Amino acid sequence: MNYINHVTLNTGHVRKTYPEEVDKSIYFVLQRILKDSINPGGAELFDGYKVVSSREGSIAIATVIASDGAPVLTTLVSERSNQVIWKQLHETSTLPLVTKANTEPISPYIADRIEVGAAIHLDATKWTGDFSRCFGWIILCPSAVR
Numbered sequence: 001m002n003y004i005n006h007v008t009l010n011t012g013h014v015r016k017t018y019p020e021e022v023d024k025s026i027y028f029v030l031q032r033i034l035k036d037s038i039n040p041g042g043a044e045l046f047d048g049y050k051v052v053s054s055r056e057g058s059i060a061i062a063t064v065i066a067s068d069g070a071p072v073l074t075t076l077v078s079e080r081s082n083q084v085i086w087k088q089l090h091e092t093s094t095l096p097l098v099t100k101a102n103t104e105p106i107s108p109y110i111a112d113r114i115e116v117g118a119a120i121h122l123d124a125t126k127w128t129g130d131f132s133r134c135f136g137w138i139i140l141c142p143s144a145v146r
Contacts, residue, residue: 001141005109006133009089012098014105017133019144027146030138037062045131049124058108060139061085063115064128070117072124075132077139079108089113110136 003016022030033051036043042052048067053060058079064072076085081104090101094116105111112132118125137145 001108001144004133004136004140005105005107006129006136007099007105007109007111008129009093009097009099009111009113010095017110017136019137019141022134022137022145024145026134027138027142030134030145031142034135034138047123051131051135055139058140059085060135062132062135064124064131066117066121066124070120071115072117072121073115073128073132074113075135076111076113077109077132077136078111079140081107086111108140 003018005014006017007014033043033045037051037053038055042050042065044050045064049064051062051064053062059082060077061074063074066072074089076089078085083104086104087101089111090097093113095114097113110132112129
């Protein structure tokens with residue numbers, strides 16, 4: 001896999017992310033986060049943030065949650081088209097989105113939806129895009145970031 005399309009639903013911003021953008025020294029940290037995030041309590045990140053995810057093969061959805069329980073970011077990682085989850089991201093949003101439910105990005109992709117908790121946890125917005133990029137690579141092509 002040469003690149004992954006990375007889209008932010010709230011803004012419509014799209015970019016390509018490449019494996020060399022992921023620091024290879026965090027490979028095992030990413031593996032731990034991925035493994036722990038599917039547990040009910042999620043995976044601890046830092047500064048009280050955690051991530052909770054669900055995964056089926058090369059499709060995963062995860063939410064970064066602040067220590068007060070506020071959702072900050074939801075990210076969908078998908079190797080192939082998945083109209084059902086793509087539409088659900090739009091239908092369940094509490095904030096306005098620029099992207100459209102019937103226009104899914106070209107696969108493979110990472111789709112970030114900024115959540116309402118980001119407004120009160122602005123510090124998290126400095127790193128959540130980087131986190132979702134790394135999370136996407138560890139799911140879709142871990143060998144590229146090892």
